[in-house]
Amino acid sequence: MKLLQDLSLAEIKKLVAEKGYPAYRAEQLNALKISNRDYSDSTNLPKALIEEISSEYSARAVKIVEVRRSKDGAEKYLFETSDSRVVEGVFMPYDYGNTLCISTQVGCRMGCVFCASGLNGLERNLSSGEMLSEVAEVNAMHGGTQKKRAVSNIVLMGTGEPLDNYDNVVKFLKELNDPKGLNISLRNVSLSTSGLAANMRRLADEGLNVVLAVSLHAATDEKRSRIMPVNRSNPISEVMAAADYYFEKTGRRVIYEYAVGKHNSGRDDLDELAALLRGRNAHINLINLNYVKERDMRGLSRKELEIFMDELKKRGLSVTMRRSMGADIDGACGQLRIKHLARRMAEGKGEVK
Ligand code: SAH
Ligand code: SF4
DSSP states (O other), X not given: OEEGGGSOHHHHHHHHHHTTOOTHHXXXXXXXXXXXXXXXXXXXXXXXXXXXXXXXXXXXXXXXXXXXXXXXXXXEEEEEETTSOEEEEEEEEETTEEEEEOOOEEEOSSOOTTOXXXXXXXXXXXXXHHXXXXXXXXXHHTTOOSSSOSOOEEEEOSSSOGGGSHHHHHHHHHHHHOTTTXXXXXXXXXXXXXXXXXXXXXXXXXXXXXXXXXXOOOSSHHHHHXXXXXXHHSOHHHHHHHHHHHHHHHOOOEEEEEEEBGGGOSHHHHHHHHHHHTTSOEEEEEEEOOOBTTTTBOBOOHHHHHHHHHHHHHTTOOXXXXXXXXXXXXXXXXXXXHHHHHHHHHTTSOOOO
């Protein structure tokens, strides 16, 4: 079954015209697309139109099947797709606005050794409509509407590598920003990548101007390739050149993410990181590495983390620590999904992919 949420307003207009209905019906269908409503909840669409469209396009691409609430206000969701795949999202109420972290793929094929999302490889890409549906579901859950949104900031940092699903992600970003849609400013959207250099450049040329975050995690090719296989085909020099190009084209400062653990917090790591970023308009976002049981890699203590951050500052770098929200609800990348899949398998409901 195709998904209504995969269609842009222009595509819906064409469909509605082909079926012989007046153009304003397209706007009504578009409103359904960015809510979490089913056709049956619609009060203004004629029955005949609903019958025709719903036989080809289903209305809600994903549904929330599990919610975990943290003491700090964060919420973690499991979204289920129409073909029973699961991906996750995290809602974080920050002072500057409610932020939703969404997934872009079911699984991930990049295989970073510290990440639970890549443990079982890539199952499939998410479509633009499925990503939009993640936002629509959470917006509605928090009482938001099209005009008065309950989600103002989006980060593409859940399961998946967004630039490995380039076309769908770009379509999704345009949908998010559509004035007739949720109309979310792309200034409030961050995209995190493991560093697919060619697509970073393509993104720079799209004129979308989202905040680009690059997952660095090590500052030499030798060390980075050990923990991020993607570095073998996208070495640091190419990633940095693409990030510089992004800054040049968009004027937006690039964020470098550094998940710090025992393996990348030595004096040599500090010096290498400083040498790499010095002189660039760069900002480092430190994340304490979330322990992933399957990988047995550990983060630092609070004290060690503060020392590491101070040392970077002493070397003249701009650095902040990402506030870790939802630690009590498996806030880490990919962890809830992995648990869910393991449980499903234990219950005999499907293999873990
Ligand atoms: N694929 C993209 C975006 C999703 S991952 C990327 O890699 O950038 C979002 C962020 O979580 C990335 O910076 C990733 O490196 C980080 N991450 C993954 N596993 C982690 C872990 N165990 N602890 C801390 N950060 C982790
Ligand atoms: Fe994929 Fe990002 Fe996880 Fe690496 S860190 S495996 S790129 S989701």
